[in-house]
Structure formats: structure tokens, C-alpha cells
Amino acid sequence: MIELLSYQFFQNAIIGGCLIGIICSWIGLFLVLRRQVMIVDGAAHTAFGGLALGLLLGIDPFITALIIVIISILIINKMKAFTDSAIALMLAIGFSIGLIIISITRGFSIDIFSYLFGSILTISREELLIISIVTIFIAIFLLLFHKELIAITFNERNARIMGIPVDLISNIFNLIIAITIILSIKIVGVILIVALITIPALTALQIKTSFNNTVIISVLIGVIGVILGIFISALYKLATSGVIVFILVSIYAIVYLYSKIEIIKRRTS
Amino acid sequence: MKVIEVRNLNVMRNGRLVIRNANFEINKGDYVGIIGPNGGGKTTLLLTILGQLPRLSGTIKLFEKDIEEFNEWEKIAFIPQDAINFDNNFPITVKEFVSLGRLGKNKIGRRLNKEDWEEVNKALEFMGISDIANKRIGEISIGQKQRMFLAMALVRNPELIILDEPISNVDPITQEKFYKKLSDLNYKEGKTILVVSHDLSAVFCRMNKVICVNVDVNIAEIKENTDIQGILRKAYGEHFYFVFHKHECKGEFEND
Ligand SMILES: Nc1ncnc2c1ncn2[C@@H]1O[C@H](COP(=O)(O)OP(=O)(O)OP(=O)(O)O)[C@@H](O)[C@H]1O
Numbered sequence A: 001m002i003e004l005l006s007y008q009f010f011q012n013a014i015i016g017g018c019l020i021g022i023i024c025s026w027i028g029l030f031l032v033l034r035r036q037v038m039i040v041d042g043a044a045h046t047a048f049g050g051l052a053l054g055l056l057l058g059i060d061p062f063i064t065a066l067i068i069v070i071i072s073i074l075i076i077n078k079m080k081a082f083t084d085s086a087i088a089l090m091l092a093i094g095f096s097i098g099l100i101i102i103s104i105t106r107g108f109s110i111d112i113f114s115y116l117f118g119s120i121l122t123i124s125r126e127e128l129l130i131i132s133i134v135t136i137f138i139a140i141f142l143l144l145f146h147k148e149l150i151a152i153t154f155n156e157r158n159a160r161i162m163g164i165p166v167d168l169i170s171n172i173f174n175l176i177i178a179i180t181i182i183l184s185i186k187i188v189g190v191i192l193i194v195a196l197i198t199i200p201a202l203t204a205l206q207i208k209t210s211f212n213n214t215v216i217i218s219v220l221i222g223v224i225g226v227i228l229g230i231f232i233s234a235l236y237k238l239a240t241s242g243v244i245v246f247i248l249v250s251i252y253a254i255v256y257l258y259s260k261i262e263i264i265k266r267r268t269s
Numbered sequence B: 001m002k003v004i005e006v007r008n009l010n011v012m013r014n015g016r017l018v019i020r021n022a023n024f025e026i027n028k029g030d031y032v033g034i035i036g037p038n039g040g041g042k043t044t045l046l047l048t049i050l051g052q053l054p055r056l057s058g059t060i061k062l063f064e065k066d067i068e069e070f071n072e073w074e075k076i077a078f079i080p081q082d083a084i085n086f087d088n089n090f091p092i093t094v095k096e097f098v099s100l101g102r103l104g105k106n107k108i109g110r111r112l113n114k115e116d117w118e119e120v121n122k123a124l125e126f127m128g129i130s131d132i133a134n135k136r137i138g139e140i141s142i143g144q145k146q147r148m149f150l151a152m153a154l155v156r157n158p159e160l161i162i163l164d165e166p167i168s169n170v171d172p173i174t175q176e177k178f179y180k181k182l183s184d185l186n187y188k189e190g191k192t193i194l195v196v197s198h199d200l201s202a203v204f205c206r207m208n209k210v211i212c213v214n215v216d217v218n219i220a221e222i223k224e225n226t227d228i229q230g231i232l233r234k235a236y237g238e239h240f241y242f243v244f245h246k247h248e249c250k251g252e253f254e255n256d
């Protein structure tokens, strides 16, 4: 197990995975509290269309995917009154366009598989560098606007009346969601991104503590899930993204049971 | 200085005129009670003044600036009527929540310093919720929630305080203490205060102006010779009868 760490590709996977785990579980908490995690799912699926489009046009597929994801988040936010329908619509459009493009070209089926389910063990040095720099910027934003984000998440109208520039911060936050989706494609793939966003936050919410502690716990769970997932999948030659999600769900189940037992204990004592 | 100036304001909601041709001004240091029947338009009026509802016509000025250009929101503390209807699972402690009151336009992206936390502690203490400071906001009683919002308003150290029925669930001792605090803020620090209240005694004893809202908006100064009966009938209808004598305020309100 330890010798795995001496491989460059494995180091890249661990570091990149941890950084993405931190960002996903951090922004995930805000999204879970706003009941908006499905926006991520919808947008991530449109990323698939964007990736295929990039491959078709011979452009860096991550750039076309980023553009498509930003557009789809904008559209979903525009259709505020029907958010869930908007998400379903975008998801279907993005995915079907991707499928059509694939069936036209047929050539890049292997790439497509890795986009759908991630390919964390193939993260290159350059990709790791990009992930690191972007993660730092996102973390600075989240730290700087921590209280503002809480206020907006709690009650958007009142945040406006307090003078918080809600639109500016929300727009930047949406951009961060888009970037996070793109960066996460390598790690878990478009299908399972929503799990990395949702499960750590949901688990942390079970613990019923202060906001700051909830953020910290959510991030810790995200990181633990990614690290364990990478190790176990490498040792047993399993699909990494699947194992990561399985471990996150297991942590959730353990915390859930533990909190229920605590409640019963308190009742009986 | 005119803190609020409303001219020819009309507001529609769902195709119905809810505020009709409102004209009034609130000066610095005014302590204003807003009264009127349920559905009369009190909340609508406040949200419109705060720029959160569209106007059909008319102008609103805050601190002598057109609402479109106004951006000194840190001068204002507002507690909405539905404040306490929040998601009880929201993971935040009372103290963390009250500290959000320190946020505002000029403080964006700033970390709270020692002084901020001192203010937070003072407000918690004042509202008598220091002992629940580390409880989660979903695990406290409704009255405690209202106290928490009041603490959050106080911690802003605002020039204009706007409260939409802030204390309907607060026990009478704390209500009294809070009205006293508002009076102090008003007398000693010259804060301008607007409170929606159904407690007519509190309004006529403590406040210097009253706004009656029932689609029509009427404002009156509360003085010894004010025709209180007339004011109330405008809001509640011709058959409304409310006995009130200014001297009754003594003892009830001024003993501390
Ligand atoms: N969200 C809304 N959408 C459409 N119409 C509304 C809405 N809220 C209130 N109204 C309407 O606007 C009118 C004024 O309501 P408003 O809430 O301002 O009254 P209020 O004086 O604050 O009443 P209360 O004492 O019950 O708080 C009512 O006729 C009501 O039906």
C-alpha cells in the first residue's frame, strides 16, 4: 500500500482528489442547504454534451464543457419558477447532444467512458497544477465571503436588505460551481459529481453542530472519502469513482446510525 | 433630516391596488407605530420602502437619496414578519447567527474582529439569550427566536430600525424591556424607529407618530390633543372603539 505512494501518478491522484474533495464538499454544504444540488447534476450532464462537442470540433473539450455548463446554469437560474423541470430539460438536452455527437464520430468512445466515470489515475502534472491554482482561488473566495454566503443561503431577500451584493456573490458562486464540475470530471466523472457534492454535506448536517464546524466536518468527510476510495480501488483494482461514492455513503450510514443511537440513549437515560 | 420620504406611492399585488397614493415622511428621531388590520398593507409598505417590491408609481427616498441610488444599507436593520419561519435544520448557532448582523455593504469580505464579537455578546446579553448562545437556532423556542432576531438587529447599530411585528411571541417582561430599549435608542441616541404593532397602548404611549395602513395610508403625530379615535377609525372602520388616556401610560410604561 505504501509503495503505491511512490508512484507519481498515484501522488497526483491523491493530491488532485483531495483538492476536489475539499471544494466539492465545501460548496456542497451551501447547495444542500439551498436545496440546489440537482442543479449540479443537471449541469454536469450537460458537460457531457460539451465534452463531446469539443472532441468533435477539435477544441480542448474541457473548455467547451465549461462554456456549456455555465450556459446551462444560467438557463436553470432563469427558469427559477420551474427549477426542477429546467434541470431535467438541460440534463436531457446536454446528454442527448453528447450521444448524437458520439454516434456521428464513433472514434473517441474510450475518452467518453472516462468522462462519464472519471479517470483519477491519469491526472497529469499540468492538470494537477491547474486544479491546485483554481482550488486556491475558490478557497480564498469561500473564506472571504463565508458569512455573506451564509446570510444569502439563509434568506436571500434579507441579505439584500442588509446591503450584501447578493447578485455579484451568487454569480461568482455559480461560476465556481461550473468550474468545480469541470475539474471534478477527471476525478469522479459527470455522473457521480452530485454524490461528491451532496453526501459529505448531508453527513455533516447529521451531526447538528455550528455552521463552521459543519463546514469543517463536511470537508473532512469529502477528503477521507476520496483518499480511502483511491487507495481501496487501487488495491482491489476497482472503479475509483464508484468506490469513492460507496465509501461516502458508508460514512453517511455510520453517522446516521450513530446519531440515532445517541438520540435513543438520551431518551432512555 | 428626512430618513424616509414617500410620495404618491401606489403598489399593486396580484393585480390589486394594495397601497393607494401614500404620502408621508419620517424624520430622524421619529418613533413610529404602524397599525392597521390584517391584510391592510403594512408589510407591503415596508418591503416597498426597502426596495424589495416593485412600485406601480411614486417615489421613495431613504436618507434623502432615491431608493434606486441608495446604497447605505448598513444604516438599516430590518426584521421581517416571517423571520422566525426558517428551516430548523439550518446548521448555525444563535451566536453565529447574531454575528451575521455585523454584515453590510462596507464590511463585505471582512473578518469579524474583537469589537464585533463584543457587540454580539452585548446584544445576546441584553436580549437575555447568552445562555443559549451556542444552541442551534432550530432548537430554541419561538420567543427565543424573536429575541435572537432582535439581538441581530441591535448588533447592526443601525440609524433606522424597521420591525414588522417583532415581538408577538415574546413574553410581556421582555416585550416591555424591548420597548424600553427602543425608547432609549430613540431618545438617547436619536435612532429612527418604525414598528408594526397591534399593541395600540404601546404605540400611543411610547411613539410620536402613527401610520395607519388600510390600502390608504394616513400618518398622524401623537400629541395630547390627537384625535386617536379618528385615526383608528380610518384604519379599522367606523365602528372601532378604543379607550385610551395618555395618563394611563404612566405607571404602565415609565416605572423603570
Ligand atoms: N406574497 C403576496 N403575493 C400577492 N399578494 C400578497 C402577498 N402578500 C400579501 N398580499 C396581499 O397584499 C395585501 C396586503 O398584505 P400585507 O401582507 O402587506 O398586509 P399586512 O398589513 O402586513 O397584514 P398582517 O397584519 O396580516 O401582517 C393583502 O391584500 C394580501 O392579500
Ligand SMILES: [Mg+2]
Pocket (backbone or CB within 6 Å): B042, B043, B044, B081, B164
Ligand atoms: Mg404583515
